[in-house]
Amino acid sequence: MTPLISPKSVALVGASPKQASVGYVIFENLANRFRGKAYFVNPKYDVVEAWGKQFKFYKSISEIPDAIDVVIIAVPAQVVPQVLEEAGKKGAKAAIIISSGFAEVGNKELEDELRALGKMYGIRLLGPNCLGVYNAFDGFDTVFLPAERAGRPPAGPLALISQSGAVAASIMDWAARRGIGLSIMVNYGNKADVGDVELLRYFEKDDRIKVITIYIEGFKYPGEAKRFLDAAREVAKKKPIIAYKAGRGAAAQRAVKSHTAALAGSYEMYRGLFRQAGIIEAANLRDMFDMAKALATQPLPRGNRVLVLTDSGGMGIQAVDALEALGLEVPEIPESIRRDLRRELLPFSALGNPVDVTGSATDQHYKVVLEALLPTAFFDMALVVTLMQVPGLTQNLAEYIIDAKRFRKPIAVVNFGGSEVVQSFTKTLEDAEIPTYSTPDRAAKALWALYEYAKIRGVVRP
Amino acid sequence: MTPLISPKSVALVGASPKQASVGYVIFENLANRFRGKAYFVNPKYDVVEAWGKQFKFYKSISEIPDAIDVVIIAVPAQVVPQVLEEAGKKGAKAAIIISSGFAEVGNKELEDELRALGKMYGIRLLGPNCLGVYNAFDGFDTVFLPAERAGRPPAGPLALISQSGAVAASIMDWAARRGIGLSIMVNYGNKADVGDVELLRYFEKDDRIKVITIYIEGFKYPGEAKRFLDAAREVAKKKPIIAYKAGRGAAAQRAVKSHTAALAGSYEMYRGLFRQAGIIEAANLRDMFDMAKALATQPLPRGNRVLVLTDSGGMGIQAVDALEALGLEVPEIPESIRRDLRRELLPFSALGNPVDVTGSATDQHYKVVLEALLPTAFFDMALVVTLMQVPGLTQNLAEYIIDAKRFRKPIAVVNFGGSEVVQSFTKTLEDAEIPTYSTPDRAAKALWALYEYAKIRGVVRP
Structure with missing residues (x-):
């Protein structure tokens, strides 16, 4: 998981010099703020000039001269499996698939294919259809929304796991304005592989993080609740976990199903699970960070x-x-x-x-x-x-x-x-x-x- | 009541050129922002130079050449009855007694004396021990806290009746920063005479006010709840009233008693009364103004x-x-x-x-x-x-x-x-x-x- 959240070397496939495009914003993030090594892949370009510098663009992942921790994929859905295969052959440890057009639009087979490729090559997948990772410590930032709309919060003791990309972006923007030290945000989108459980396990071990916040609409897979409970119960003994569960009443649950295809399950079930796991429940987003800043600083x-x-x-x-x-x-x-x-x-x-x-x-x-x-x-x-x-x-x-x-x-x-x-x-x-x-x-x-x-x-x- | 909230002519007894004193801040408010006529009374001074102007100071109220709507009294408690008597003889219609040192410190007799004088001369009393009135429409402002600490909100459709002075001041400061149109604030302090009931009746008729907000800890006098219910029921048919009642549990009611000497009475009693009166109850101060701005603007x-x-x-x-x-x-x-x-x-x-x-x-x-x-x-x-x-x-x-x-x-x-x-x-x-x-x-x-x-x-x- 560390190569996914705190990588030393990354490749962005689908990097673009076209302003305001997804491939441009992530290119900009990595070129200007990432503290590790970043490589940019797009067969359409050889060299791109930007921010007073020249950037070499590679034709494919295989051309990159170094080892790669994580491949960030921002290309049309149908090309993603091929890129993932190249990433696997390159020996990448993880992939963040920004691209949408998978299970969320009914294209379940294509998503299954990604999962199979990930297993075959031993690559952990984040996404598809996600914002990916924001990590203020390392300047690692795959959020494709420009900073003038979605501010980037400063480094600090808080982490956020968010099932919703837009909610995560608005929280980042809000936290940036208020100087709240939300250093790591992960949005897993369709959750083809990595989800809350793996992220909880990761944050348990990242010493820079003191409090874990979770925005969750619902679980998606059979057995996920049990795995979540087991993980959270152990992590909560080391670090406080605060969760805000959206989708409570009947109309809201209908909306959850349409938004993230999360499994139904009564709000009472989730509350019980949080209680058993030792998770502190928040009443809303503001409440979550009100509690988080006390837990991060007070005895x-x-x-x-x-x-x-x-x-x-x-x-x-x-x-x-x-x-x-x-x-x-x-x-x-x-x-x-x-x-x-x-x-x-x-x-x-x-x-x-x-x-x-x-x-x-x-x-x-x-x-x-x-x-x-x-x-x-x-x-x-x-x-x-x-x-x-x-x-x-x-x-x-x-x-x-x-x-x-x-x-x-x-x-x-x-x-x-x-x-x-x-x-x-x-x-x-x-x-x-x-x-x-x-x-x-x-x-x-x-x-x-x-x-x-x-x-x-x-x-x-x- | 209009002379009290929207006076045309005022006299400030206890006006002072000594910066940061109560008599100075109110002098400054009236000299610079009041749209009516202001007279300043303090026998220690003849002429005071301030803000590039000269102000005549009168020896006593009786010397003032004009009729006076409201006398603002900011002198030591023991001198207040004498000033009130002069105000009565002058024909003032109302008095705002800023001074403290009355029932709130056990000096009930002195407060009874004020009440008797008010009745004798037909003067409505606000206070004692209060911030008095802030009225952005007319620039009438008896709040003795300087504006750099307690901001003054802009004119707009909201009024606030507050049993607590400090709470009112912090609301004003908060509203000023956010541009919330809280134009009139009244804090009645010990409530020797004018209280929630009279103020509700006043705001019912002031066409500039669209929503009335109330911060209340509790009633003080027998029969007050009934009078409040009768007034609120009628006013609420014309304008929305939103109330926030502080002092709910046992420890909180103990604190109310010590703070404003309000009568005990269960929170459930107040909730029932609000419901009967057609008052919308707020959960906290922020909630009160969240609702107020919708009620002031939306059909x-x-x-x-x-x-x-x-x-x-x-x-x-x-x-x-x-x-x-x-x-x-x-x-x-x-x-x-x-x-x-x-x-x-x-x-x-x-x-x-x-x-x-x-x-x-x-x-x-x-x-x-x-x-x-x-x-x-x-x-x-x-x-x-x-x-x-x-x-x-x-x-x-x-x-x-x-x-x-x-x-x-x-x-x-x-x-x-x-x-x-x-x-x-x-x-x-x-x-x-x-x-x-x-x-x-x-x-x-x-x-x-x-x-x-x-x-x-x-x-x-x-």
Whole structure:
């Protein structure tokens, strides 16, 4: 699998100098960003000039002077078997078949032929009818959508396995804009060979990846659910897996069948399977990455008791609403600590839980509360609301919150608004791996995910 | 109430040239943006120079040569009754008491005194302990948080009644950044006099406001729930009301009591009351404004049948999931229309519902589907997914969607991503009053709100 996701040498068959074509965009990706060796194959050209450089184009794979890890195939469907055969004879370890026109349009025989050729030559196949792989670490990128439409996210601890190409592209574009470190995306299209199971196994071993996210509509093959369960159960013991399953109700399942030809199977079946496998389920795409960024950066909690610290009573209440609805505890502050806090906070601060330092708070008040409560055995996590609209808070507050990482308990911050002050505060926290959220319900869900994963890992009792 | 929200002449008692003070920020707001006449009162100053102008400061309200609609009071608590008395003698119709130090800190007698004075002189009181009013139409702004922290949203069809000041300020800041037309915000603080009921009645009559949003933690006075129900029931027949109730579980209700001293009362009681009143309930702050922008711009549907049109099968499925979960219908396309569409769309488009024009779609395909289906009696609304990451779509697509407004059926658009292409497309649609959302669940919720309000208005059978 490594040659497929992190290859050292690649050949692009169907490379093209014609702008906006599939063969052009992948050519551009590989020529400008791939850190390994890239060879371009198209019998129509000898030398192509682009980006101020000259590129030799080969007539066929067999002409390439080096060994090839992965062959990327972007030629019409009927030519693909022949190219795959050449790739096999060349000794390629994997092929990514971008081309469409196979089972998804009823051409099942042609797809079976690919599968047979892959087996014969020992080549792992990704696709056909897929975006393939985006890997920010190695600059390996077979996504044929140009970067000005589908942004490329920065390297970071997250991986995405997506059954849908367009959904994956829109997630990449969204993550790129937000600086979310989604470094590896794999879209397997028709899944003639490599699917979720093989990818889970791969990400289990790739040390650069800390959290695996999955967008899935449904399984396609008999026995796939069982294989998925077996793999996920083992992988989830090492790395968190978050899955978002689309296709829940009757009309949606009809649509799934038409979209990815996935097997029917009730949503309840999938939920049960996720539970058994130790997969955390997301409610939607945003939710998936909200949880992922907490799981990628925060330590696991030893229990479910959350300290809520806020400068807005209203936001504190909303946080408690969300935490309670998710089954997390918001216990009161012990009287002994309360007495101490009262001396250091403003007279009208509320010392329940939430601790409300009020709209007249200063950075120092947050520091005092975090230091008095987070290290104690009474709390396992902190949800910190920092409405920067109030006059007394400065960017220093970010340093105090970052400093509280030394207590080795999960922290999630809520920072609602839009002004420059809010944005630069948010950026400082995120750069220091403190996850921030715009509304309390999202931060609560992230803490819930950490607690769920602590149960899956056996850190706390289920 | 009009003098309170949309005054022609105001006096600010406690105006100050000391930067960053409460009296300074409100002075700055009124001096630079208020379209009516503003008078500043502070016996310590005669003339204050600021922003290249000279401002006369009056010793007391009685010195002001004109009639005053509303007096804004930002002086220490113990001086407030005396100022209020002067305001009464001056014939002011309303007072906004920014000052804190009343019932919220246990000083109930002082607050009772204000109430008695208000009654004696026939002055409506807003506050004490509040942010007061932000009114973008008239430039009337008593919010004492500087604009670089708490942005001021542009004029538009939305009003917000907020029980929490900090929550209101963070909403304003968030709305300002996103260009959301939240023109009037009122925060009543301790609610010594004017509260939700009076404000609902006011917004019922202010023609500039199309949708009323409410952030509420709980009622405070006996009989208030009943009065609220009576008012809301009438207002909701004219304008949509969306409420977000914070303080749901046990720990959250404890926090509400400490924050706004609101009466206990189960969340179920509030939900029942909202239902009876015809108020649409929001799940969180974002949800409230997601629904508000649809209600402010879209016609009401005649039924609950939604057409889902998408270039991404995956996003289409997610949309159907969300619509079904909310009880909306996603019926299949009649075979006769399907036959016509097949001639004009790509061969592998899916013609169920969702209609999936695929990642190879062009703008024209969307136009064809919208024109073939939206005017028919088979559909009441449309949820249109436009993932702009695919290569064939251009900014013209926005024009085709805007053009479909002529069918007078609600449309909500999903446009996930982050690139410039996505952002400018989104802006074009929003400027033309087509609400857009980043994920399908949010668009589905907005259509649900339109259907709910159609039931409340009797446009469709409940």
